Amino acid sequence: MSSSEGAIRGAEEAGAGTVPEATLHIQLAKEQREHALALIKDGDNDRAAFLLARAEADAELAVALTREAKAKAEAANATETVDTLKEKAAQ
Numbered sequence: 001m002s003s004s005e006g007a008i009r010g011a012e013e014a015g016a017g018t019v020p021e022a023t024l025h026i027q028l029a030k031e032q033r034e035h036a037l038a039l040i041k042d043g044d045n046d047r048a049a050f051l052l053a054r055a056e057a058d059a060e061l062a063v064a065l066t067r068e069a070k071a072k073a074e075a076a077n078a079t080e081t082v083d084t085l086k087e088k089a090a091q
Contacts (some may be wrong), residue, residue: 004033004052007059011066019069022062029058 016022022061036051 004029004036004055004059007056007063008033011059013061014060014063014065014066015070019062019066022065022069025058025062025065029055029062032058 008026011022011029013025014028022075032049032055034053034057036048037044
């Protein structure tokens with residue numbers, strides 16, 4: 001249970017809230033975790049364990065999507081810098 005909570009917190013700290021697709025997966029993870037907690041209260045531990053694993057996976061996917069978005073932005077900045085330097089060198 002704590003690993004899903006930690007994964008969700010880690011995704012939020014990584015900035016998943018700034019990437020739309022990652023935000024969706026964070027929301028799914030939170031909903032799955034809440035549902036799992038309700039199942040635990042009802043004694044359905046097997047199904048709860050499955051939902052907690054899904055929540056953790058969704059949170060980890062959100063982290064990966066956030067990292068991908070940051071890497072793409074950095075690559076775009078690098079490409080722009082290279083293009084600018086090429087233009088200056090050609091003058």
